[in-house]
Amino acid sequence: MLKKRTAILMMVISLIVGSLLTMFLTGSNSIAGQASSGEGLLASITSGGLKAEETRKIGAAIDLIEGNYYKDIERSALVDGAINGMMEALSDPYSTYMGQETAQQFEESIEGSFSGIGAEVSMEDGNVVVVSPIKGSPAEKAGIRSKDILLSVNGESLAGLELNAAVAKIRGVKGSTASIEVKRNGVAEPIKYAIVRDDVALETVNASLRKDGIGMIEITQFSLNTAERFKEELTNLEKQGMKGLVIDVRNNPGGVLSVVIDITQQFVPKGELIVQVEDKNGKREKSFSKGSSKSYPITLLMNKGSASASEILAGALQQSADVVLVGENSFGKGTVQTSFDRQLGDGSLLKITIAKWLTPDGTWIHEEGIKPDIAVSQPDYFMVAPINKEKTLQFNKNSDDVKSAQVMLDGLGYKPGRVDGYFDVGTQKAVKTFQTSQKIKANGIIDSKTAEALEKVLIEHIQDPLNDTQLKQGIAEVQKEIKAMASKK
Amino acid sequence: MLKKRTAILMMVISLIVGSLLTMFLTGSNSIAGQASSGEGLLASITSGGLKAEETRKIGAAIDLIEGNYYKDIERSALVDGAINGMMEALSDPYSTYMGQETAQQFEESIEGSFSGIGAEVSMEDGNVVVVSPIKGSPAEKAGIRSKDILLSVNGESLAGLELNAAVAKIRGVKGSTASIEVKRNGVAEPIKYAIVRDDVALETVNASLRKDGIGMIEITQFSLNTAERFKEELTNLEKQGMKGLVIDVRNNPGGVLSVVIDITQQFVPKGELIVQVEDKNGKREKSFSKGSSKSYPITLLMNKGSASASEILAGALQQSADVVLVGENSFGKGTVQTSFDRQLGDGSLLKITIAKWLTPDGTWIHEEGIKPDIAVSQPDYFMVAPINKEKTLQFNKNSDDVKSAQVMLDGLGYKPGRVDGYFDVGTQKAVKTFQTSQKIKANGIIDSKTAEALEKVLIEHIQDPLNDTQLKQGIAEVQKEIKAMASKK
Numbered sequence: 019m020l021k022k023r024t025a026i027l028m029m030v031i032s033l034i035v036g037s038l039l040t041m042f043l044t045g046s047n048s049i050a051g052q053a054s055s056g057e058g059l060l061a062s063i064t065s066g067g068l069k070a071e072e073t074r075k076i077g078a079a080i081d082l083i084e085g086n087y088y089k090d091i092e093r094s095a096l097v098d099g100a101i102n103g104m105m106e107a108l109s110d111p112y113s114t115y116m117g118q119e120t121a122q123q124f125e126e127s128i129e130g131s132f133s134g135i136g137a138e139v140s141m142e143d144g145n146v147v148v149v150s151p152i153k154g155s156p157a158e159k160a161g162i163r164s165k166d167i168l169l170s171v172n173g174e175s176l177a178g179l180e181l182n183a184a185v186a187k188i189r190g191v192k193g194s195t196a197s198i199e200v201k202r203n204g205v206a207e208p209i210k211y212a213i214v215r216d217d218v219a220l221e222t223v224n225a226s227l228r229k230d231g232i233g234m235i236e237i238t239q240f241s242l243n244t245a246e247r248f249k250e251e252l253t254n255l256e257k258q259g260m261k262g263l264v265i266d267v268r269n270n271p272g273g274v275l276s277v278v279i280d281i282t283q284q285f286v287p288k289g290e291l292i293v294q295v296e297d298k299n300g301k302r303e304k305s306f307s308k309g310s311s312k313s314y315p316i317t318l319l320m321n322k323g324s325a326s327a328s329e330i331l332a333g334a335l336q337q338s339a340d341v342v343l344v345g346e347n348s349f350g351k352g353t354v355q356t357s358f359d360r361q362l363g364d365g366s367l368l369k370i371t372i373a374k375w376l377t378p379d380g381t382w383i384h385e386e387g388i389k390p391d392i393a394v395s396q397p398d399y400f401m402v403a404p405i406n407k408e409k410t411l412q413f414n415k416n417s418d419d420v421k422s423a424q425v426m427l428d429g430l431g432y433k434p435g436r437v438d439g440y441f442d443v444g445t446q447k448a449v450k451t452f453q454t455s456q457k458i459k460a461n462g463i464i465d466s467k468t469a470e471a472l473e474k475v476l477i478e479h480i481q482d483p484l485n486d487t488q489l490k491q492g493i494a495e496v497q498k499e500i501k502a503m504a505s506k507k
Numbered sequence: 508m509l510k511k512r513t514a515i516l517m518m519v520i521s522l523i524v525g526s527l528l529t530m531f532l533t534g535s536n537s538i539a540g541q542a543s544s545g546e547g548l549l550a551s552i553t554s555g556g557l558k559a560e561e562t563r564k565i566g567a568a569i570d571l572i573e574g575n576y577y578k579d580i581e582r583s584a585l586v587d588g589a590i591n592g593m594m595e596a597l598s599d600p601y602s603t604y605m606g607q608e609t610a611q612q613f614e615e616s617i618e619g620s621f622s623g624i625g626a627e628v629s630m631e632d633g634n635v636v637v638v639s640p641i642k643g644s645p646a647e648k649a650g651i652r653s654k655d656i657l658l659s660v661n662g663e664s665l666a667g668l669e670l671n672a673a674v675a676k677i678r679g680v681k682g683s684t685a686s687i688e689v690k691r692n693g694v695a696e697p698i699k700y701a702i703v704r705d706d707v708a709l710e711t712v713n714a715s716l717r718k719d720g721i722g723m724i725e726i727t728q729f730s731l732n733t734a735e736r737f738k739e740e741l742t743n744l745e746k747q748g749m750k751g752l753v754i755d756v757r758n759n760p761g762g763v764l765s766v767v768i769d770i771t772q773q774f775v776p777k778g779e780l781i782v783q784v785e786d787k788n789g790k791r792e793k794s795f796s797k798g799s800s801k802s803y804p805i806t807l808l809m810n811k812g813s814a815s816a817s818e819i820l821a822g823a824l825q826q827s828a829d830v831v832l833v834g835e836n837s838f839g840k841g842t843v844q845t846s847f848d849r850q851l852g853d854g855s856l857l858k859i860t861i862a863k864w865l866t867p868d869g870t871w872i873h874e875e876g877i878k879p880d881i882a883v884s885q886p887d888y889f890m891v892a893p894i895n896k897e898k899t900l901q902f903n904k905n906s907d908d909v910k911s912a913q914v915m916l917d918g919l920g921y922k923p924g925r926v927d928g929y930f931d932v933g934t935q936k937a938v939k940t941f942q943t944s945q946k947i948k949a950n951g952i953i954d955s956k957t958a959e960a961l962e963k964v965l966i967e968h969i970q971d972p973l974n975d976t977q978l979k980q981g982i983a984e985v986q987k988e989i990k991a992m993a994s995k996k
Contacts, residue, residue, distance in 0.1 A: 066573075067566030068557075072586050076565065077556030078850045079590045079604070079857060086859045087597060088787050088842065096593045097561050101568045103592015104585045108576060115568070298577050353577065361567045368568060370575045416905065416927040438905040440929045 076100060098366075105368070112355055113371045121359060121367035127220075128274060128357075130241025134189040135196055136218035137162055141181040155218045160211045167201040169208055190215050219243060225251035231261035232496050234489075237281070240273025240327040245280035252284060262496035263312075265331075266319040268345060268488070272326025275354060275375075282334045283309035285316065290338040291378035293330050295354055302376070307338070315499030316341045317492040320390065325349035332388050333377035342499075343390040344492040352376070352384030394491045398437075399429025400480055404473060411464035415441045423464050426476045427452060565589060587855075594857070601844055602860045610848060610856035616709075617763060617846075619730025623678040624685055625707035626651055630670040641707055649702045656690040658697055679704050708732065714740035720750035721985050723978075726770070729762025729816040734769035741773060751985035752801075754820075755808040757834060757977070761815025764843060764864075771823045772798035774805060779827040780867035782819050784843055791865070796827070804988030805830045806981040809879065814838035821877050822866035831988075832879040833981040841865070841873030883980045887926075888918025889969055893962060900953035904930045912953050915965045916941060 136155020
C-alpha cells in the first residue's frame with residue numbers, strides 16, 4: 019500500500035498516468051448503462067451544422083489569415099484552432115478538444131490499460147530509472163528490475179531526453195519489439211533485452227492488511243477496470259478477517275462515473291442515494307445503491323488533489339454510509355463530461371461537460387469541494403522546495419533557500435527556531451546537529467554536500483508511512499471505532 | 508515634460524490609453540501610401556472560404572457543443588471563439604481578433620482621439636479622482652479640476668466600481684451629455700456639471716525647453732495625428748533656439764508605421780534608410796528619408812517598454828542619424844500588423860502580422876530589442892512593491908514587506924544597510940532617522956502611519972525629474988556634445 023506516494027523532491031512520473039493530470043468524469047457508461055461513449059441519455063446531437071452567415075464569417079477570417087500572415091501556416095492547424103477556440107469560449111476547463119494523439123492517451127487512461135513494456139520510470143540525475151516493473155507486464159516477465167537504468171531503445175540513446183520524450187520512445191503498438199539496453203548496478207556491461215510490447219493493465223488499486231487487522235485500499239484513479247480490481251482486493255481483505263478499512267483517494271483525479279458508483283455501492287445500504295446527475299433543464303437522474311452496508315468501520319482519506327469521481331465517493335460515503343472523511347478539503351469538480359470520439363471523423367475528440375452532479379443531499383460541490391470530518395494537513399515539509407545547491411548558505415544569509423533548509427530541519431526535528439529564511443544562530447546550531455548525525459564536519463554551513471544529505475534524509479522521512487499524518491489519523495479513527503464497537507458488545 | 512511619468516505606487520490609468528497596452532504597428536498607411544487599412548501593397552485577400560470538409564468538422568463541433576453543453580450558450584460567442592482560436596493557433600501575440608467594442612477602442616487609439624469628456628482619472632482609496640483634464644477638452648472647459656473626485660454620472664453612482672467600469676460610464680458618443688457630480692476639496696456640497704461629450708484629441712507629444720537650451724520631447728504613442736504634433740513642437744523648440752534635443756520614447760508601445768517614418772525623417776539625411784519591411788517571401792520594401800539631418804546633438808531615451816514603432820525610431824536614429832540611445836534594452840517587437848475591419852462584416856476586426864521590419868542595416872530585432880549606446884537603469888526603488896499596511900514591521904521580522912521598506916529607505920538615502928527583507932538594527936536605525944525627518948515618533952517600528960509616510964515621500968522622490976537617472980544621463984550626453992561642438996569651432 020501507498021507505494022505510489024511521491025516525495026516532493028523526487029521527480030517520479032509514471033509511464034502510465036502522465037496523461038491523467040487533468041482528469042475527467044465520463045458519464046456515458048453509468049448514466050445510460052451503455053458501453054460506448056457519446057451515447058448516454060443526456061447526450062444528444064443536433065445536426066444543423068454551420069449556418070451560412072457563420073460559414074461566411076469564419077471563412078473570411080481563414081482567408082485573411084492565409085492570404086496575409088507573414089509565415090506559412092497549416093490549414094488544418096487553423097481548423098483545429100477554431101474548434102479549440104469554440105471550446106475555450108465556454109470558459110469551462112473540463113470541456114476540451116483533443117487532437118488524435120491526445121485523444122488516444124485519454125482513451126487509454128479511461129480504459130486503464132495502454133500498450134507498452136509496462137515499467138514505471140522516473141528521471142534521476144539525467145537517467146531514466148525504473149521505479150518498478152508493473153506486475154505481469156512484458157517488462158517484468160523479461161526480467162527488468164527496479165533501479166535499472168534504461169540506456170537506449172532500438173539503438174536510440176535516451177541520454178539527454180526529457181522523461182516524456184524517453185517514455186514516448188519506449189512505448190509503441192502492441193506486438194512490436196523494444197530492444198532495450200539496461201545498466202544494472204553491479205553489472206559491468208549493459209544488459210540487452212528484446213521485449214514485445216503488449217497491453218498493460220494500469221494498476222489503479224493497491225491494497226494491504228496491517229497486523230492490527232485494519233485494511234488499506236488506495237485508488238489512484240477510476241478507470242474502466244478499477245471497480246473489478248477494487249472488489250477483488252476488498253473481498254481478499256475481508257476473507258483475511260479485516261476489522262476496519264481505510265480507503266485512500268488522495269491525489270486521485272477522478273475517472274468514470276459508472277465505476278465510482280459501482281465501488282461506492284459496496285458500502286451504501288440498498289436503496290440509498292449515491293449521486294444525482296442534473297441536466298441543463300434541472301432534471302435529475304438519481305443513482306441508488308444496489309449493494310449493502312458493511313459491519314466494520316471505514317474512513318476515507320482525501321486531499322485537495324481528490325477530484326471528481328473521488329468526490330462522488332467521498333460525498334456518498336459520508337452522507338449515505340456514515341464513513342468518516344479524513345484529510346483536506348477536496349478539489350471541487352462537480353460536473354460530468356462525455357467524450358464524443360466519432361463525430362469529428364478524424365480520430366480527434368470533443369470532451370464536453372454535459373451535466374452537474376450533486377451529492378445525495380443535493381449539494382453541488384463545484385469549486386467548493388467537500389469538507390473533511392477530521393481536517394488533517396500534511397506538515398509543511400511535504401511541500402518544501404528543493405535547495406539551490408550552487409549557493410552556500412550560512413549565518414546572516416536571508417533567502418528562500420535558507421527557508422527551505424529551515425523547513426527541512428524543522429520537519430526532521432532539528433528545531434532551527436525560525437523558518438522564515440533568515441539564517442540565525444538557532445539555524446546554525448540545528449545545521450551543526452544535523453551534520454554531526456550525518457557524520458559531516460559540523461561547521462554550521464549548508465554547502466551542496468549538506469544540502470543533499472538534508473534532502474535525502476527528508477525524502478526518506480516523507481516516504482515513511484509512519485510520518486503520514488493523514489494516514490495515521492485515518493487509522494486512529496478506525497481503531498477508535500473498532501474499540502467502541504467492541505465495548506458495545 | 509514628463510508629466511505622464513507614473514509612480515509605481517500610484518494606480519494612474521488614463522481614460523485614453525487604457526486600450527493601448529498591447530500595441531500595434533499598422534502598416535497600411537505608409538507601406539502602400541493609402542489611407543484606409545487593409546489595402547496595403549502587402550495585404551491580399553484570397554476568397555476560397557471554408558472547404559466542405561472544414562465546414563463539416565467545425566459544424567459537427569458546434570452541433571455537439573450546442574446539443575450537449577450543460578449551460579446555455581450564445582451561438583455568436585462560439586463563432587467568435589472559433590475566430591479567436593484560429594488566431595491563437597498562429598502563436599503570434601500580435602495577431603488578434605477584436606470584437607466590435609475592442610475594435611472601436613483600437614481604432615480610436617490609432618486615430619489618437621476618442622469621444623468623451625476628456626479627463627485623465629485614477630483610482631485612489633476607492634474614489635475616481637481626476638489626475639488632470641485634457642487641454643481644450645469639454646472637461647477642462649466645464650471647469651473640472653485636478654484632484655476632483657467624480658461621484659456620479661447621469662445619476663449613477665461610481666462608488667464601488669472598478670476604474671475601467673467607471674470610465675465606461677463617463678465615456679459616451681459625441682454630442683451626448685454627461686451630468687457629473689464632483690466632490691472638491693474645501694467645498695461642502697457636491698458640484699454638478701453637465702458636460703457635452705466631444706471628440707477629444709489624445710495628447711501624444713509633450714515638449715519643453717530647459718533653461719540651458721536643451722529641448723525635450725516625449726512621445727507617448729504614435730497615433731495618426733502624432734507626426735503633425737511632433738513637428739509643431741519641434742519647430743517651436745527650434746524657433747526658441749534649442750541647442751540640443753532629448754527625445755523620450757520610454758514606455759511608448761508603438762503605433763502607426765507611416766507616422767514613425769514621418770517623425771524619423773526629421774532627423775535622417777535625405778536618401779538614407781529608415782526601415783525595411785520584409786514580406787513572407789523575403790521581398791524587402793525600403794523606406795528612405797526625404798528629410799535632412801539636424802545640426803544640434805540628439806539623444807533618445809528608451810526602456811524595456813519602448814516597443815515597435817519606438818524601436819523603428821531608435822534603430823533609424825542610431826544607424827542613420829548618429830543619435831545616442833540612452834536607457835535600457837528595448838522591448839523587441841519586429842513585426843508589422845494590418846487591421847482588416849470590413850471583411851468580417853459586423854464591426855469586428857482582424858489584426859494580422861503581415862511582415863517583419865528590419866533596421867537600416869538589415870537586423871531583425873524581434874524578441875531581441877535594441878541595445879542602448881549608454882545603458883542606464885532606473886534604481887530599484889522605481890519598481891518597489893507597496894507595503895502591506897495591515898502588518899506592523901519591526902526588529903527581527905523577515906518578510907517581503909520589510910524588503911520593500913528597506914528598498915524605499917535605501918532609495919531615499921536613509922541607508923538601512925541590508926535590503927533583503929531581514930529587519931536588523933541597521934534597518935531600525937534608518938527607520939528612526941526617517942521618522943524624525945517626518946516628525947513621527949522615532950520608535951523604529953513601521954506601522955501603517957510610517958509606511959504611508961514612506962510611500963508618500965518615495966512617490967514625490969520618483970516624480971522629481973532630478974531623480975530620473977535615465978533623463979539625467981540623456982541630458983548630460985547632449986550637454987557633452989554641445990560642448991564638444993563648441994570647442995571645435
